[in-house]
Amino acid sequence: MTFDYENRKPVIAMRDIKKEFSGVWALSGITFDVYPGEVHCLVGENGAGKSTLMKVLTGAYTPTSGSIEVDGTTYDKLDPMLSKSLGINIVYQENDLVPSMDVVENIYVGNEKTKGFGLVDYKSMEAEARSKMNELGIDLKLDTKIENLSVSDQQFVKILKALSVQPRVLIMDEPTSMFNVEDAAKVLELTKKISEQGIGIIYISHFLNEVVQIADRITVIRDGAVVRTYTNENRDTPITAITKDMVGRSVDMFYDKEKCPIGDVMLEVKDLQLTKDSPKISFTVRQGEIVGFSGMVGSGRTEMVRALVGADSRYAGQIFINGKEVHISNPNDSINAGIAFITEDRQKLGLMLNASVLENATILGLREKIKGFFVNIKKFPALIEPLLKELRVKTPSVWTEAIYLSGGNQQKVVLAKWLYAEQDIYIFDEPTRGIDVNAKAEFYKQMSELTKKGKCILMISSDMPELISMSDRVLVVRDGAIDCELTGKDINEQEIIKRALGVKKNGR
Ligand SMILES: Nc1ncnc2c1ncn2[C@@H]1O[C@H](COP(=O)(O)OP(=O)(O)OP(=O)(O)O)[C@@H](O)[C@H]1O
Ligand SMILES: [Mg+2]
Incomplete structure (x- = not known):
């Protein structure tokens, strides 16, 4: 399908937008527009300026210079209220739903429908939400509390919420990064349907295979400037070309784990039970090995590793490292036992946001490395900069x-x-979520290096290519239990999905 740009006018046009943050130019003159009914994808490396550009559009940031035209009126800046009233709405990646309220209440929070005497008209909100859901082919129980919904259903609620104010432009910033393949496909379908209703969509994603599927136009930005816009004429461009535009050089996107000797069992988990009634989980990871944990979102993978590292309590189970039993009842125990746990929710759990890059990156490693009393802080950057x-x-700097x-x-x-901390056992939960293709390749290299140094890795991943190319073995998790182990040729997408969904050999 090709999009007809000839007889239309953009719903919004951003012109020569610049944004400076204390001497650093995050945006150095970006011109970007979106037409009604179009999906305009915005791609670029981490830090290229995608979110900043969108924050200028939603009025969260004031541009240093430039203009934004909406319906023939030119503004030199927007504020959040104005932006919303002009019909610009965003689906944030962070969760902004209220867990204790149900679906209908969340969709209309702050924008409730009322009947006489200012009473909230739940019935009419429910009816409207239901008709919107039918129209878009979404299936949700409207009176369910958010906290009881799966992550992907919560994402659909966020989209419904954004649509409830009848936007003309919908911004989706990495909408599928929390999803497995199947749910991501649903979001793509939904996005297409929304655009067909005449809404202009700005879609940001690091999943370039999604981008090429859904885009009418693709704009690549690098270091705060537009590199190229792919339009109808050249939109069959391969992903490799887009990556090259993003990075400025060719990137090897296919990276396999490098061969290294597989040694003895380093980590053994025996009869781990989260609660009295939950299944017993046992598995091992050998020296030099990468074991992939696959399964649908909500299958219980994260819960398993959280119980393993003492982040959550467990009912029963033993953990052995190099044959010796270790007792882990909190995350500190697990660090001391030589385990690195890289959580999926990095902002909340992994970083001290008000500390410097340097402090964050070295805090664990230096604990081990610095011996003696006198430390020269000036020497620290040189340790971590490579x-x-x-x-x-x-x-801008390590400070x-x-x-x-x-x-x-x-x-x-x-x-x-965590790489700098040089632990023995690495547990990664969705390690490359939100990371651009180029950095991904670098990270895979680092993973290979770790195994070559005689460490071992347990990796939860919903990114199929990553799981398939990096894992020596894949354990498929379903309903809180390990369903099966795949090795060699059986590590393929079809087999993994089949097992994760619980489809038996005879297809039932
Ligand atoms: N409030 C701020 N103060 C200072 N610098 C900022 C601020 N917000 C963003 N930046 C800088 O602007 C640049 C662009 O950041 P932005 O968040 O727009 O990147 P992005 O393209 O969305 O990347 P990602 O894919 O990682 O989300 C980065 O170098 C970032 O450090
Ligand atoms: Mg961003």
């Missing part, structure tokens, strides 16, 4: 507070912290 460079962390880094760069700092 690693930060390898992971392509974009920051910058972590809060000022882009989402993806914050994640890289957490990865750097």
